Amino acid sequence: MSTDTSTDMRIAVFGANGYQGKLVVAELARRGIDAVLVGRDPDRLARAAAAVGVPDAERRVATVQDAPGLVGALRGCDAVINCAGPFTASGTQVVRAAIAGGLHCVDTSGEQLHIRAVFDTFGTAAREAGVAVVPATTDACVPVDLLAHLVAARLGPLDELVSTHVIAGGGAPSRGSLRSAIGTIEAIRAGGLVHEDGDWRPATDAPRTAVTLPGEPGATPVAPFPLPEVITVPRHVAVRRMAGLTEAGLTERLNRPVPPEVVDSLPEGPTGEERRRQRFRYVLDALGTGGRRARGIVRGSDTYGTTAVIAVESARRLAAEPPGAGVLAPAQAFGAADFLDHLGRHGLRWSIEEPPAG
Template sequence: MFNSHSATRKGGHTVAVFGATGHTGQFVITELLRRGLTPIAIARDEKRLSASGFQDRSVETRVATINSSSSLDQALAGSAAVINCAGPFLDTAVPVLEAALRAGIHYLDVTAEQMSALELFERYATPARDAGIIAVPAMGFYGGLGDMLATAAIGDWTEVDEINISIALDSWEPTQGTRLTGKRNTHRRLHVTDGKLAQLPDPAPTASWQFPEPFGIQEIVELPFTETVLIPRHVQVSALHSYLNLTPLRDLRDSSTPPPTPSDDTGRSAQIFMVDVVVRKGTETRRVIAQGRDIYAFTAPLVVEATLRILGGEAEERGVLAPGSMFDALNFLQSLAPSHLTFDVISAGDPRSAVLGHQL
């Protein structure tokens, strides 16, 4: 049952999606409908919005731009929350969050851009708390998933020495939004060392990692995304490093690599991902391994599940929050399985918690 917070009373089951005509935005609209919520599809391009087919699915459409606060205010009217899927988030996150603050509604986005997420935490924690809303940056594959997996692995530990997050993709067919964000996001990436955010060395460290099948041994490079911003917000960690295998980076850097193509009737691509999270405290380690399909399509159930839980009153605190600080991580991940995610939590003492065949 939905609670009586002011943001929920205003819009009930209605959720606005900014960037609805984009690749991820369309998955989010579909997932909201599947979960019984009422989406409002918002886009910056009226022609693309008209051609989207949303009207045929009885989805209300509205046009708004980040350069017009009045258009954003009108577009968010009547909603309980807004999910921002429009990158680059370095440009869109602040104006859309500020519109959410004016409307008194919750805000979520799916940014992988560290500086965008960091800006929301540093500038808007107090305004969001004062407005009685929750703002969740980076509730996507990059960011939110790593945070939830690490939180599930940490369990009852209150502090840890090291977290290593290794991601393997069998390919990466980037969307236009991903390519635009790559050109816009020129900031040096951050990792955690000695308990503090610090710039990643240049060149970035490389290593090899023994993933379970079907990936096996992969060459990886340290490439932190927004999980590096989220996790230290609620976990005391001395060192936090994130890695990506080299295969998808070659695809990403090749300008001829096409955008994602559907491989089934859900619109998901055939891309396979695996995320291997190892948490160490002293000599003990805990490990979570997760696997799924299509990083863009997977983002939709992830962010919609978070939205449902926020509107349902599961999160009591207000402000700019990391997902791992709001939700029971294990329960959250279980809600995505097995349709969207399979995962295995390996506790300290289990022989499988020892990470073999890797070099970091």
């Protein structure tokens, strides 16, 4: 069982000067783990280190375009956390550099196509290098993936699993999130991928158009969405069909993305107070092949802060307690209940409910 006590390790943060990257560096400092800040601009790295209270942290300059330089910048670290999106465009270069350097690797991507590409491309190379790669160590994918594993342990093989994300408040997205949405807008508009009968295919229809959320009397309109756990969960759960949904209002807003030239003029991300006021609910509705149903529920606040906690804990566990080599889903790398209980100390709550028999 993992504890909150850190061993002597060094973890690199690629994209450390970004909004999510700075939160990850701050979480590493809180945990007493040495951070190595990596990015393409030395001045921005210095400002980021100072902004989070670690002005003397080691900083190394590297870009994804310079593969040997990126491998060198990661040298001497136990793991790397990639926070530099859009990940579909450049995230695989960081995975490749980590494998070449013999480091464990996680990232903070929620981009479905990037996550699938990591699984499809790097499994053999990661196993041969003896390192673990766990993409999508975020507020949503990790707890939902782990919870799906526990739900399936109750119900057995599943006929259907539907994941629904609903987020309220939290201010405007970060610039990085906006750039990721712009870079993957076609996948968002198409509704992403579903998993069906052993493979992934484009979503052509929604399993439902409304979902009744816990504690709410009325149904919330929902629409298909490219959720990361649709890529990870079927790798460890026997499920005939899995799909992702989010509130319909979010898909409507994302279908009208901010022009790329406007993004740089926007605030870097939500304020601390806005993040504290945010609430999220992730709901897993499962139907077993025998007809039993269950619902897994994840509740929390502050998606960006929770992602920092999850990414740091994921990288720390990979370095301290290697689960085996390869590209792994969260539930393949970590003990599901243990990790979820760890997150409970950071305000995340989870439960599994079954309707009464009869």
